[in-house]
Amino acid sequence: MSNPLLEIRDLHARVEGHEILKGINLTIHSGEVHSIMGPNGSGKSTLAQVLAGRETYEVTAGEVWMEGKNLLELDPEERACVGLFLAFQYPVEIPGVSTQYFLKAAVNAVRKYRGQDELDAVDFLERIKEKLALVDMDERFLNRALNEGFSGGEKKRNEVFQMAVLEPRLAVLDETDSGLDIDALRIVADGVNRLRGADRAFLVITHYQRLLNYIVPDFVHVLIDGRIVRSGGKELALELEQHGYANYEAGVGV
Amino acid sequence: MNMATVEQQLDHYQALYQRRAGQLTGGQQNWFSAVRQAAWVRFEQEGWPTTQHEQWRFTRLQDLAAIPFQLAVEQPQQPLDQSRLRSTLSDSAVLRVVVVNGRLHADASTLDRLPRGLRIGSLGAALQSSDPVVQAHLHHYLGRFPSPLAQLNTALFEDGVFIHLAAGQVIEQPIQIIYCQQGAKQPLLIQPRTLVVLEANSQLRLMEHFVGTSETVYLNNVVTEVVVADLAVLDYYRLVQENEAAYQLSTLGLHQGRNSTITATLLNLGGRLVRNDLSATLAGEGADCVLNGLTVLHNRQHTDHHLWVEHTQPHCHSWEYFKGVYDDHAHGVFAGCIHVYPGAQKTDAKQTNMNLLLSDQALVDSKPQLEIFADDVKCTHGATIGQIDPEALFYLRSRGLSEVQARHLLVFAFANEILQQMKWRAVAVLVERELVQRLQAPELAGVEM
Known part of the structure; x- marks a missing residue:
């Protein structure tokens, strides 16, 4: 098998003195879709934020390797340039900056890092128009201030749209399904599915199994109290849907 | 003295x-x-x-x-x-x-x-x-x-x-x-x-x-x-x-x-x-007054806006939206009073003052005031004083923008909200140019946001 795209080894992290991640091990190869499921407070979002480099979390032990680089030594922007993308659970509203300007700055930052020429406004626009269709949005959306006044569904579609434009190697979706009605969920899942490919991997973090009906994972991991307690195929998600997390949680506290 | x-x-x-x-x-x-x-x-x-x-x-x-x-x-x-x-x-x-x-x-x-x-x-x-x-x-x-x-x-x-x-x-x-x-x-x-x-x-x-x-x-x-x-x-x-x-x-x-x-x-x-x-x-009756303000200061500059908006007649609308960006030892003051006369019913007045501090030494005093002597009116005020939002900074950085670039963009965006309202675009461009210089952010030059 090829080298892993992402390799997490014994990752520990804490916030404000509380240990949240207590030894995560996870290996993801290109082309794979992994899902992490777990109850509230199990550390799902912490894992996503730690991978993206949020400074609020302190990594106390472990390593994360991606594309031959120790991710934990990189600034958030360097991680983006290496090819990591985090679709936020709560995308931030930034009045005063259009989605278009923001994305152009992002794309050019990544291109610069890779030693490519920056795109001018015309080339850029050309490139992103087709990506809009991917999430069923029209061009007017580009001129709106970033996420400002967006509905929950629009914000999540915007995250997927950004993902499509930035073309990451590894996309982490942090509860992208939360708060979405079934129509929005389909649009988001469709967008993700069309971005699946041999040279890209996904880590889909979710609380409920429903999203996984639309984004069918290759692997499912159960995260309880900061540890992955079980891994399996997509059928594991269905099992969790039926029986919940109670069995696993009961085992943890003892 | x-x-x-x-x-x-x-x-x-x-x-x-x-x-x-x-x-x-x-x-x-x-x-x-x-x-x-x-x-x-x-x-x-x-x-x-x-x-x-x-x-x-x-x-x-x-x-x-x-x-x-x-x-x-x-x-x-x-x-x-x-x-x-x-x-x-x-x-x-x-x-x-x-x-x-x-x-x-x-x-x-x-x-x-x-x-x-x-x-x-x-x-x-x-x-x-x-x-x-x-x-x-x-x-x-x-x-x-x-x-x-x-x-x-x-x-x-x-x-x-x-x-x-x-x-x-x-x-x-x-x-x-x-x-x-x-x-x-x-x-x-x-x-x-x-x-x-x-x-x-x-x-x-x-x-x-x-x-x-x-x-x-x-x-x-x-x-x-x-x-x-x-x-x-x-x-x-x-x-x-x-x-x-x-x-x-x-x-x-x-x-x-x-x-x-x-x-x-x-x-x-x-x-x-x-x-x-x-x-x-x-x-x-029915007068409409929009007051937008943008103050951008550095060094030891000091600016004090004292606003007094008087509603003497019914059905008038007033809107104050004042933003300030303060760096170094700059000091900003905003004091705004909305005064509604008896009989000035259906007054619709709003006052907002938002301030962004870029240094620990910068200072803002914000003092809103409402004096209302009519009973069927809508009057609100709000003030915020804060620093660059770390979540917004992280969001931009997670997309590849450097920390400096992300900071510039957030400061500019804060100010840009006022510039975007301006109908006389040549003036907006003039101010934009000054801001780019002030922020030492050449990457923002000539942007149409």
Whole structure:
């Protein structure tokens, strides 16, 4: 098998003195879709934020390797340039900056890092128009201030749209399904599915199994109290849907 | 300020007044001389404001006390070096009015072919000739509590700009008044006085642009009065770019008739100290007044906006949206009062003041105030003071923007919210350029956000 795209080894992290991640091990190869499921407070979002480099979390032990680089030594922007993308659970509203300007700055930052020429406004626009269709949005959306006044569904579609434009190697979706009605969920899942490919991997973090009906994972991991307690195929998600997390949680506290 | 300096300062101004009073524009025996004398008496009685005055709590004028300002009007006139009006606006369609040391400079202004119904000229000349419009309006719109500085201006001003737009006229060419200085070896007291009268159902776009063209210390003691009659529309801009050693104390009085609209954008890139007393009186039913403000300061700059919005009639709408960005040791003050008269039902008034601090030493004082004497109104206010949002910073960085770039973008975005509202795009571009320079963010140059 090829080298892993992402390799997490014994990752520990804490916030404000509380240990949240207590030894995560996870290996993801290109082309794979992994899902992490777990109850509230199990550390799902912490894992996503730690991978993206949020400074609020302190990594106390472990390593994360991606594309031959120790991710934990990189600034958030360097991680983006290496090819990591985090679709936020709560995308931030930034009045005063259009989605278009923001994305152009992002794309050019990544291109610069890779030693490519920056795109001018015309080339850029050309490139992103087709990506809009991917999430069923029209061009007017580009001129709106970033996420400002967006509905929950629009914000999540915007995250997927950004993902499509930035073309990451590894996309982490942090509860992208939360708060979405079934129509929005389909649009988001469709967008993700069309971005699946041999040279890209996904880590889909979710609380409920429903999203996984639309984004069918290759692997499912159960995260309880900061540890992955079980891994399996997509059928594991269905099992969790039926029986919940109670069995696993009961085992943890003892 | 201790009593000794207050008195010394008053002595200094008394000497100026006594020397000048006999030669003031309009002479000693015209309709305006009594107004001037009364204003002088008020100034003498009230004296120079100190931080003991509630309205001046956050702005100390102590530094000013030590400076022996000389009246700019007593300086000999020199030819104007126009290259010093560093590219104020590139818009060739603009009607330009240049005021140097408080006097209208006709040669530098473009007043030869004015559109029909529009008069622009020297206020001193209009005063001298007892223009009936000036007689009807001058000095009536200083607000309910004119500051002592406004009184000083009334007592001693010599000139400024008079703009009169006849009823029903719509002027498409915008007007830019540039206030600048020249040729001073000693600190000057400059006192421009401007009166703008829009008759019923007329429309105009106007900017007052204060440009520091000298490097020396000066005190610009400005009074501008604006009357917008029934159904008239004014799109007003004020851009303050005094030099960083200069002081500006200003009074801006807005007065609105029935169903009139004023949209005012106050852009403040500062001087050493800028104080703006703005009063807006919504004196006719259905008047609409929008006041947007953007202040961007660094070093030890200080800006104080005192706003007084008066709703005297029903169905009026007022909106204040003031933002400030403060770096280094800069200090910003915002105090805004919305006063609703009994009977001014269905008033819809909102006041917002948002401040972004870029350094630990920067300081903001924000003081909202509502005085409501009617029972069927909608009045709200809100103020925020904060730093760059770490979540927003992380969001941008997670997309590949460097930390510096993300910070620049967030600061610019904060300010841009005001720029985006501006209909006169050339002014927005001018300010944008200044911001890019101020932020040292060349990557933002020429952006259309």
